Amino acid sequence: MKDAIDAAKEALAIHSGGKCVVPLRINLDVPRHGGQSLFMPAYIEDLEAIGVKIISIFPSNSKIGKPSAPAQMVLLDSRTGEVVVIINGTFLTQLRTGAVQGAATDILARKDAKVAALIGTGGQAAAQLEAMLCARDLKEVRVAGRDFVKTKGFVRDMQRQLAAYNTEIVPVESAGQAVAEADIITTVTTSKEPTFDGRLVKEGAHVNGIGSYTPDARELDETIIKRADGIYFDTREGVLEEAGDVIIPLKKGVISEKKFNGELGQVILGEISGRESDSDITLFKCVGMATLDLVAAHRVYKKAVEKGIGNRLEI
Ligand SMILES: NC(=O)c1ccc[n+]([C@@H]2O[C@H](COP(=O)([O-])OP(=O)(O)OC[C@H]3O[C@@H](n4cnc5c(N)ncnc54)[C@H](O)[C@@H]3O)[C@@H](O)[C@H]2O)c1
Numbered sequence: 436m437k438d439a440i441d442a443a444k445e446a447l448a449i450h451s452g453g454k455c456v457v458p459l460r461i462n463l464d465v466p467r468h469g470g471q472s473l474f475m476p477a478y479i480e481d482l483e484a485i486g487v488k489i490i491s492i493f494p495s496n497s498k499i500g501k502p503s504a505p506a507q508m509v510l511l512d513s514r515t516g517e518v519v520v521i522i523n524g525t526f527l528t529q530l531r532t533g534a535v536q537g538a539a540t541d542i543l544a545r546k547d548a549k550v551a552a553l554i555g556t557g558g559q560a561a562a563q564l565e566a567m568l569c570a571r572d573l574k575e576v577r578v579a580g581r582d583f584v585k586t587k588g589f590v591r592d593m594q595r596q597l598a599a600y601n602t603e604i605v606p607v608e609s610a611g612q613a614v615a616e617a618d619i620i621t622t623v624t625t626s627k628e629p630t631f632d633g634r635l636v637k638e639g640a641h642v643n644g645i646g647s648y649t650p651d652a653r654e655l656d657e658t659i660i661k662r663a664d665g666i667y668f669d670t671r672e673g674v675l676e677e678a679g680d681v682i683i684p685l686k687k688g689v690i691s692e693k694k695f696n697g698e699l700g701q702v703i704l705g706e707i708s709g710r711e712s713d714s715d716i717t718l719f720k721c722v723g724m725a726t727l728d729l730v731a732a733h734r735v736y737k738k739a740v741e742k743g744i745g746n747r748l749e750i
Contacts, residue, residue, distance in 0.1 A: 436530070436533060436534065436537065436562070436565045436566055436569045437569050438734065438738075439530050439531060439533065439534035439537070439566075439731060439734075440534045440537040440538050440541060440566065440569060440570070442531070442534060442730045442731045442733075442734045443531060443534035443535040443537065443538040443727060443730070443731070444538045444542075444703055445730050446531075446535075446724075446726045446727045446729070446730035446731070447535070447538060447669065447698070447699050447700035447703055447726075447727075448700045448703045448704050449479060449481070449700075449726055449730065450669075450670060450698070450700050450724060450726040451698045451699075451700025451701045451703070451704055451706075452700065452704055454479065454480070454481055455477055455478070455479045455725075455726045455729070456477065456478040456479075456480075457476070457477045457724065457725050457726060458476055458477075460473055460474065460475050460725075461473070461474040465493075468493060468495070469493070469494060469495055470491055470492060470493035470494075470495075471491065471492045471493075472489065472490075472491040473489070473490050473491070473492070474487055474488075474489055475487060475488040475489075475490070475725040475728065476725060477725035477726055477728070477729040478513060478729075479726070479729055479730070479733075480513070482729075482730070482733050483512060483513045483514055484510060484511070484512070484513055484729055484732075484733045485510070485511040485512075485513045485516075485729075486508060486509065486510045486511065486725070486728060486729035486732050486733070487508075487509050487725075488506060488507070488508045488509075488524050488527070488528075488725065488728045489506065489507050489508075489509070489524065490504060490505070490506035490524060490528070491504065491505055491506070492504050493505070502525070504525070505524075505525070506523075506524030506525045506527075506528060507521055507522070507523070507524045508521070508522040508523075508524045508527050508728055508732045509521055510522065510729075510732050510733065510736055519736065520732075520736045520739070520745070521748075522732050522735055522736070524728075525558075527728060527731060527732060527735070528559075528723075528728070529558065529559055529561070529562040530562055530731060531727045531728055531731040532559055532562065532563070532623075532645060532721075532723060532727075533559070533561075533562025533563050533565060533566035534562075534566060534727075534731065535669055535721055535723075535727055536563055536566050536567070536621055536643045536645055536719070536721070537566030537567065537569050537570045538570075538699065539641075539643055539667065539699055539719035539721070540566065540567055540570035540571065540619055540621075540641060540643065540719075541569075541570040541571075542699065542702055542703070542709055543641050543665070543667065543699075543702075543709050543710050543717040543719060544570065544571060544618065544619050544641035544710075544717070545618055545639050545641070545710070545713055546571075547618075548571045548573065548618035548619050548641070549571075549572075549573060549574040549575070549618060550573065550574060550575050550576075550577070550616050550617050550618050550619075551567045551571070551573050551575070551576045551577070551617055551618065551619040551620070551621070552576070552577050552578075552579070552610075552613035552614045552617035552619070552620045552621070553567070553576055553577070553578045553579070553613070553621050553623070554579050554580070554610050554613060554614075554620070554621070554622040554623070554624060554630045554631060554654070555580060555621075555622060555623040555624035555630075555646060556578065556580035556585055556586050556589040557623070557624070557625070559623045559645065559646075560578075560589065560623055561589075561592075561593060561596070563621050563623045563643075563645060564576060564578070564593055564597065564604070565597060565600075567619055567621060568597060568600040568602055570619075571618075571619065573600075573602045573619075574602065574603065575602065575603045575604075575605065576602055576603070576604050576605070577605055577606075577607045577612065577613040577617065578590050578593075578604065578605065578606050578607065578613065579606075579607050579608070579609060579610045579612065579613040583606065583608050586606045586607075587606045589606075590604050590605065590606040610630050610631040611631060611632060611635055613631070614631045614635050614636055615635050615637070616637065617636075617637070617640060618637075618639065618640055618641065619640065619641050619642075619643070620636065620640060620641070620642045620643065621642075621643040621645060622642075622643070622644055622645060622646055622654040622655065623645040623646045624646045624654055625646060626646065626647070626652070626653075626654050627647075627651070627652040627653070627679075628653070629653060629654060629655060629656035630654045630655075631656070631659075632656065632658070633655070633656045633657070633658030633659030633660070633661075633662055634658055636659055636662065636716060638714045638715075638716065639713050639714050639715065639716070640716055640717075641710075641716070641717045641718070641719070642655065642659060642663070642716065642717070642718045642719070643718075643719045643720075643721075644678070644680050644718070644719070644720045644721070645721060647678055647679055647680055648677050648678065648722045648723070649677060649679060650676075650677065650678075650679050650682045650683075651679050651683075652679045653678070653679035653680040653683055654680060655680040655718075655720075657683075657684045657687070657689050657690075659716070659718065660680065660681065660684050660689075660690060660694075660718070661684070661689060661690060662716050663694075663716045663717065663718040664711070664712075664715040664716055664717065665696050665709065665710060665711070665715055665716075665717045665718065666681075666694060666695045666696055666717075666718045666720070667695075667696055667697065667698065667699045667702065667709075667717070667718070667719050667720075668695070668697070668698050668699065668719070668720055668721065669698065669699060669700075669719075669720075669721035669722065669723065669724055669727070670698065670721075670722070670724045671695070671697065671698055673722045673723070673724055674720050674721070674722055675692075677722045678720055678722055680720055681695070681720060696708075699719060
């Protein structure tokens with residue numbers, strides 16, 4: 436995860452510096468089977484890398500025991516155009532999405548952050564939790580979901596898997612209990628409604644909104660958007676097009692675009708500042724971008740070659 440966070444920082448800087456060609460995602464509807472296949476291409480000249488992540492949403496797959504969102508990442512060498520590797524895209528997505536949050540937390544959260552909150556216990560949650568543990572030396576993480584039995588099960592698994600971090604991971608029954616004393620808050624849910632009350636967030640906290648990606652859905656309420664002293668995005672264009680968390684308050688006129696500081700990559704490039712005081716509330720909203728997949732996949736590929744990991748396909 437530490438390497439992945441490093442890769443995410445590189446990707447954010449490449450993206451904000453305009454060093455990545457990212458055509459619009461192609462969404463192919465498959466009405467006969469109630470599915471959709473999404474193709475996310477990108478090209479980074481400086482890495483000599485081209486990539487396309489293919490992720491399909493086929494909800495009926497679960498009835499035949501197959502994953503409902505199968506994904507693969509295909510990487511090409513831009514010197515020859517040849518495909519060099521195919522990587523499990525589900526894992527890559529979890530890793531790079533955790534990592535971009537880890538990058539934001541590392542850059543924006545208070546250095547002395549000790550308590551974190553995780554809202555959501557689904558497929559992305561484990562990587563989100565690990566990324567917070569990597570970014571700061573935390574004493575405790577409080578985890579909240581919709582179903583307390585499921586939350587307790589998730590926390591038990593995490594206590595085993597992440598024991599090496601020596602952080603207490605505890606299940607709590609409500610998001611309010613999780614966020615009240617948190618220095619870092621991460622939401623990673625499919626919720627359409629705000630997941631916690633922004634009035635509960637303490638001064639100096641850092642908030643990551645990872646889950647929502649449609650204009651009518653949001654995990655963050657207007658209060659926290661208004662209270663935030665610094666608001667940063669992975670991609671300004673993507674967030675303003677897709678994220679209800681900011682689109683809804685903008686439409687209502689509760690905030691204006693002046694409220695947004697810019698992209699996290701611009702902070703990395705030294706173009707804009709990050710947190711300015713220990714009492715600031717900082718907020719990172721991300722919707723994901725192909726640049727993150729490509730840089731992460733490129734690093735995974737280089738490491739796999741170095742270590743002789745993977746299966747060779749003769750085609
Ligand atoms: N920003 C990015 O780059 C990025 C990348 C991948 C996924 N995502 C998004 O992240 C979200 C989560 O992904 P996932 O794979 O973990 O989904 P998932 O379906 O596996 O899990 C979603 C979880 O959200 C929980 N949830 C829903 N409403 C809630 C609420 N009000 N309070 C607490 N928990 C609630 C559900 O109980 C479930 O555990 C999705 O919306 C997905 O599209 C974003």
